[in-house]
Amino acid sequence: MNHLLNRRHFLNRTVTGLSSIALTSLLKQDNLLANDSPIRPFIDPSRPYAPRPPHFEPKAKQVLMIFCSGAMSHVDTWDYKPELFKRHDTPMPGSGNLITFQGEQGNLIKPIRDFKPRGQSGKMISDLLPNLAEMADDMCFIHSMTAKSNTHGPAENQMGTGYILDGFPSAGAWVTYALGSENQNFPAFVAIPDPRGVPQIGPRHWGSAFLPASFQGTAFNANKPIPNLARPESISDKAERDTRNFLKRLNDRHLEQNPGDSDLAARISSYELAARMQLAAVEINDLSTESPATRALYGTEDTNVNKAGFAKNCILARRLIERGVRFVQLFNGSYAMGEGVGNWDGHKKIHDQYAVHAPILDQPCAALLKDMKARGLLKDTLVVFVTEFGRMPTFQKGANGRDHNPKGFTVWLSGAGVKRAYSHGATDDFGYQAIENVTTIYDLHATMLHLLGLNHERLSFYNNGIERRLTDVHGHVVKDILT
């Protein structure tokens, strides 16, 4: 009820800024349909990225989702378990004949780095990610995350799309389908793959599946531009202008002969947007306008090319958020190139593997958070730092690494609408299973949508016989972490 009131209030306040058609359709749904009926946003075909009203007053307007591919170990980073130090190299009580993804388990093994209290809150975080640890006071942890699958493919699917199966729209596609974007020179949803390559399920993280193709995330990063963005070299500037003028006249005449076809008008305007995008996309990747101090903060000149590349991607992410792009997905880690080589999948030699991955992530990502905070971007942006599942507190039998663990892991949020220096939920004494305020990925998605002013049970698209939602038929907003 509270939401509804807020929402009416919000709509009244902002009515002039909204597409009147979208508003009418929304109000119609509100008045005529029951309160739990699906809401399918009205998409103006000529302006698929036009901003659309949320369901109620939002706390966040944009989302930056940072995804660490390969399953980052929570017990070596964010989830402090003193018992692991005490019981180092002893069997995990009650684990019996536990069989996890790769097989049998050895003893409990203490975290690969020490933990220290951080910030004013004194949150215990490991030394693996020292720069990120400094930002502890700005983070809101969920230590009780659970995933439905313990293999990377389905679990990445779930974090990215809500379903463990293939073929469902990504969270970013849902959000931009619902809300459009504030930036009319850019796709509403941008995915930034790691310099080492795409994550394990690749473009499914930013696919639109059965939603219109307009809501696919557009993938590019600091090194690899949008495909087919640039005019071919063989076409001169003048030839391009003349071609576009010719095309415009041709299409305008065609539209005159086919009046009232909104799709034709939409296509004409999509060419104008494409032209604006060509300029905007070049500008956004021009990091020369960043100050040397900023570049140093992120580490763009680092001798580690992967770190320097990721640092550039982090700056790119901030610039996209600054320009109002609705949903930005930043990836750390790429597909499997051998266990733990390209991402956080530390089965066999976690000490060595994490020593490679942590420095790539740490400084640039911490800089991103710090920089966004300094520029006031965290006021309207929700930052969500996730991975597909956690890792075991034990080492695998006969190996020096940790197996998959979907029963308990950590994600953190920061920025608009979430508490600062806060921890929600907990795993058991070893970090093996979530036991307190157990949270699902559905809950996380529901909370994200809620912060964006969207009712996750109503944001819907009819496909193949079913009203589909990001959260399937599950999910509860994690109210505890909201401001």
Added chain:
Amino acid sequence: MKSFLLCALTVSSVVLAQDFEADIRPLLREHCVECHGEKKNKADLRLDAKMHAFKGGESGPAIIAGKSDDSLLFQRITSADEDERMPPRGNPLTPEQTAKIKAWIDAGAAWPETEADKAAATDQRLLHWAYQPLQRPANARDVDEFISSKLAEKNLSLSKAADARTLIRRVYFDVVGLPPTPEEVERFVASPSSYEALVDSLLASPRFGEKWAQHWLDVVRFAESDGFETNRARDNAWPYRDYVIESFNNDKPYDQFIREQLAGDALNADAATAFLVGGAVDRVKSKDPVLTANQRADELHDMVSTTAATFLGLTVNCARCHNHKFDPIAQEDYYAMIAMLQGVQHGERPMRSANSAENEKRLVKLRSELAPLDAKLAAFQPRSHLGRVILIDDTSPQTTAIEQPTNGKPITYSPGREKGAAEDPGDATRLPNLGESYRYWSAETGKHEDFFTWDPNASGRFRIWLSWGAWTTHAPDARYILDQDGDLKTTNDQTEIANINQRLFADGKPAIPEQRRWSGLQSVGIHDLTDKSIVILRSGDKGGPTVADVIAFEEVPDEKAKPTVPHLRAPVSHLATEDNFDAIEAKFLRFTITACSSGEPCIDELEVFTPVSKNVARTAKVTVSGTYADGTNTSHKREHLNDGQYGNARSWISKEKGGGWAQLEFEKPERIHRVVWSRDRSTGKGKHYEDRLALGYRVEVSSDGKSWKPVASSSDRLADAYRKRITTIPTLSDVPTEKAAEVAKLTQQRAHLADEIQKLSALPMVYAGNFSQPGPTNRMHRGDPTQPREVVAPGALKQIGRPLSLPADTPEQERRLALANWIADPTNPLTARVIVNRLWHYHFGTGLVETPSDFGINGARPTHPELLDFLASELIAHKWSLKHIHKLILMSKTFQQSSAMNEVAYKADSNARLLWRFPPRRLEAEAVRDAMLVTSGQLDLKMGGPGFDLFEPNDNYVKVYQTKTDYGPAEFRRMVYQSKPRTMLDDFFGAFDCPDAGQPAPKRTSSTTPLQALNLLNSHFAMQQAEAFANRAMKESGSDLAKQIRRTFELIFQRPPSSEEQTDAIALAKSHGLPALCRALFNSNEFIRLN
């Protein structure tokens, strides 16, 4: 107090329980029916009607008359456990209320059945339109009547007929997915009355199946990769695509099409069952049993839901965890259907041809003919030569040197088994491909450069054999120089031994265009070598790519012979290795090992045969140079050498690393001619050993044990490096001249037979699933495979169609056949309606039922229910001919009407659901690409077979899909022949709403995005096609720019340009060339839009 209460209750019960309607029903209605009623029936329990209430729910009967304490209803409303007690929210029932219920039950639970009870007992859901039998409208004649009468209700009518140009473009794209040629357009414009003939010819065109197969492949989520994390390609999934194309082209009756897709293995249509396994499968398996169970449950879920959605338009998938919330589909029904398909596993199986039974018979006969030929040819198998044969490949770093930088990496030969192709196994007269790959240098004319050298490091008299990669443009005069001192700087010791035309094979036949083939070995005479001699490859006078490959040095046994192939024997093997020699009498035989692959050599058996194939080694006395661990190891003993038993566990290992010998003394002198020995000849299960293999050896015989005569050795065998690639050499190099003709005839016969056997027995594989008898199927509580409940028998949906339930032990294939027959039954109310609606959907952009895969209660209602039934009944009446329905639709005025705007009608029906006009639409991704290729004149109409790839090749464990940026003619086939990866869309066409096959796509979205514009403007493909389009227009219209421009418009829009357009176009083409105009035209709305 207690007694008072009891007493009070008893008293009141007598009074109150009398009136069910007054006392009990209101209680149930108020407190129970919200969750246990018609809308929701939690735990399968309904308390709103007598029949349901007494039947009970998941936990058993709720009411047992006379026994309140045993009645779950009473137990649950009075439970002390808050989690158990009903109702679950709000206050518990008052003691007075529970007492009423107790008393009522104990008094016999009288429930007079009212009309309301009876009505509630009938399932209202079954009254849904789609579950009613088909009803052919009595006065039905044609499509237009139904459309017109609906329009008339809104005071609307059909639009006038579309003009001929618009109509022919529409019917082409609609039926075959391609544009007509300008000439076809002109013919049709001249005689529009030929429309029916046009429709007939398009429906008969092979292009029809290609276009409509694409639609079907969308619906059944067909893709050629596994999906999920690894998403590796399914190389043999494409036959299903061809099956669908053929089926549509042949107008296969739809009921048969259904049966084949569910049970094609029983109907001689192996590829068809790829339908069942067309979905994603998670190849990442783990040791975690819960994960494994979930993965399997997801596979079966995909099969059942796709089957139900595709053929029945039902969302049976909703009943995985609970009864369907809207449709009359119980959870049990879902598991009954799971049981029908539970024996289906993902994977490949051989694809039989149409006459497989005959083939089997023929194979038996052919094999019996082969045996006697082999016996005859055995006499001519090559005997061991004692001379050395040295092969030096261009890839061997020890014995070759690259003198000038090569052009890139070694080039492999074209795939295939033909002469000189990569997998050429050779035959009696031709060596197998020994070259594997070649290197090349671009030689400049007249510049005599030394490119490459081979160093045999052997002195003696050798016949030299050369080989090269044969290709039509290679150097015609590559020179080969023998350099005696191995020093390139000194030239007075150099002799040219050959000048080779590398455009020919070694036998003088010309190279085959577009085929990289190994030349075979050509003799260039006998030469004396010192141990420093090398052979140089030097460029000739004429230049051109000069190539190096393997060459051979054969120590000369007979200077007069003129062999066409060098004598060569296969590399030694860990299995039986044979040495034949001219029969000789011997008392002793010694087998000496001179080189070994690793450690101390091991031999599991040494056999020596007489010409009548008696193994005389068995009874010989054995002495050896020494035995591993001095014979204390039970597996490796001297006695095992000739014990007649194969395998590592019964073998001899020498005591010495890299060498050793074994000597046999026969009981008496024997005439012997063959030795067979092996490292590990064991068969069957268990480990097989290939280590400790004797690579170098010699066999000697003696009559006295003192003077020895060599009879065989490894010196004429291919080196060990060839062992994995060349296992046999069928080439006969020891045939006496007088027998040559006979042997040639025998080998020809044999080759012919072997070829036929190969063709008949090598069945191609198809990704169409494997079938095995499944165990029992359980209902899974909440769809959780770790919570099995009761066993469910295989069957179909209980409430829809004819009842079908099979015994639990029904054979696997029978289940699928039964399910197929149940679906394809003409009385099934859904099957025919669903398919005719799909056809309508693709013809008009929207179905009569807007939700093509959901005909259930939550789906859309048909706009024209009678038309739908008319078409469905027409389908069944015309033997399920889909082409008949297509033609009915295409011949309608509704299809042929104009798409022009009519403002009055638009206000009444803006998206033309009632079809007051033909609804205009954007071309689909495939049609855009195919039409660009047609327009540019580049389209390759090759049908069938493996698809082309829009992605760069990649072999990572998790396949990485990177869109190709550069396309060649191999990619210019119709897009339906793209080998389609799951959930991966290429950069270009993926932006045009291609479904990603992650889930079935009964409808496509049609969006407009700036990425589409960027792709059409800037991609390599668009630029390349614009160029080709311009070239074509110029070629077809001469040098006059105005004519060229007219041609471009005709080719792309099927009309000439207006004068305004002509002026604009001339200006653009004059300034920037015709390709610039063509690029613009590909980006026009008119091109991508269908009116």
